[in-house]
Amino acid sequence: VQLQAFGGGLVQAGGSLTLSCAASGGTFSRYSMGWFRQAPGKEREFVAHIRYNGNSYYADSVKGRFTLSRDNAKNTVYLQMNSLKPEDTAVYYCAADTPPLKILSEVRTARGYEYWGQGTLVTVSS
Numbered sequence: 001v002q003l004q005a006f007g008g009g010l011v012q013a014g015g016s017l018t019l020s021c022a023a024s025g026g027t028f029s030r031y032s033m034g035w036f037r038q039a040p041g042k043e044r045e046f047v048a049h050i051r052y053n054g055n056s057y058y059a060d061s062v063k064g065r066f067t068l069s070r071d072n073a074k075n076t077v078y079l080q081m082n083s084l085k086p087e088d089t090a091v092y093y094c095a096a097d098t099p100p101l102k103i104l105s106e107v108r109t110a111r112g113y114e115y116w117g118q119g120t121l122v123t124v125s126s
Contacts, residue, residue: 001031002024003116004118005119006019006021007019013086014083015124017122020077020078029052030052030099031097032051033068033095034047034097035047035093037091039087044110046059049104051101057108065083066079067082088124089122089124093116093119096113097114098115
């Protein structure tokens with residue numbers, strides 16, 4: 001499985017940005033997908049997760065501002081980010097959890113995923 005994340009860039013605080021993650025190889029519709037981010041000098045942290053059935057889960061820090069969706073026909077997940085804050089600045093990584101799928105507590109950590117994309121930088125200016 002190969003994952004390619006794109007859509008990062010520079011945006012002003014309060015603005016919006018949509019990240020995409022395209023998967024190739026395997027059966028995408030059977031995967032659950034996640035997004036993590038890593039700010040300079042900080043550990044990688046969970047952002048959002050979407051199950052194969054479309055159910056989504058979010059970190060408290062982004063709940064109500066970010067929306068994760070998937071298009072199985074395009075083998076792609078989308079992270080819509082609204083009301084961006086400077087503290088959202090980070091490299092964002094997408095990841096795939098392949099069957100057998102992990103429990104929710106585990107997919108909130110990096111060990112819940114087998115495959116990772118290369119990361120895309122999001123910079124939010126104040």
